Every structure is written in structure tokens, then in C-alpha cells.
Amino acid sequence: MSYRRGNGSSTAARVIAVVADIMAFIIGLWILMYLLDANRGNDLVDFVQHSARWLAGWSYDLFTFDAAWARVVCGYGLAAVVYLFVGHAVAGRIRH
Incomplete structure (x- = not known):
């Protein structure tokens, strides 16, 4: 069995x-839905919002x-x- 160091990290x-x-x-999906004027009464749109x-x-x-x-766009995009x-x-720091 081969154990590779750093596998867990x-x-x-x-x-x-x-x-x-x-x-x-x-967040990006909500920005897109907002810009496309998605139906706010829809459960998926409400969940994403x-x-x-x-x-x-x-x-x-x-x-x-x-x-x-x-x-x-600016608030959510940020x-x-x-x-x-x-x-x-953080992932890069953990990986190395």
C-alpha cells in the first residue's frame, strides 16, 4: 500500500x-436572476435570493x-x- 504524504491536506x-x-x-446565480428579472414568487428564485x-x-x-x-452587481459581486x-x-496554503 502506497501512502502519499499530504493526501489529507x-x-x-x-x-x-x-x-x-x-x-x-x-451569489453569481442570484446576480444573474436579478438582472434577468426572475420571478420572485418562484421557490427556487426565493431560495437562491x-x-x-x-x-x-x-x-x-x-x-x-x-x-x-x-x-x-457590485455588492453581491464583491x-x-x-x-x-x-x-x-487558503486552499493553496493548505495544499503546500
């Missing part, structure tokens, strides 16, 4: 990167642009970028 890094990707995907709002709670109302779409950057940076 590689798995942990992969899990962290995947979780960060999923979080960013949910509430999940994205929870994930981006610290940034969703950070900017005060006049246009609502710009606030959504959270998605931060999750991707931090998640993959």
Missing part, C-alpha cells in the same frame, strides 16, 4: 476550494449607486470575488 484544500466555488456560484443574501450579508448593501442593478479569492488562497 490535499483533500482538505479541495473541499475548501469547492465550498468557496459553490458559495460564489450561488435568501441564500445569496445570507452569504453576502456583509456586502450586499455596501454601495449606494442610484441604479438598483448596479448595487446588486462577496463572490472575496469568497473565491480567500477560499482558493
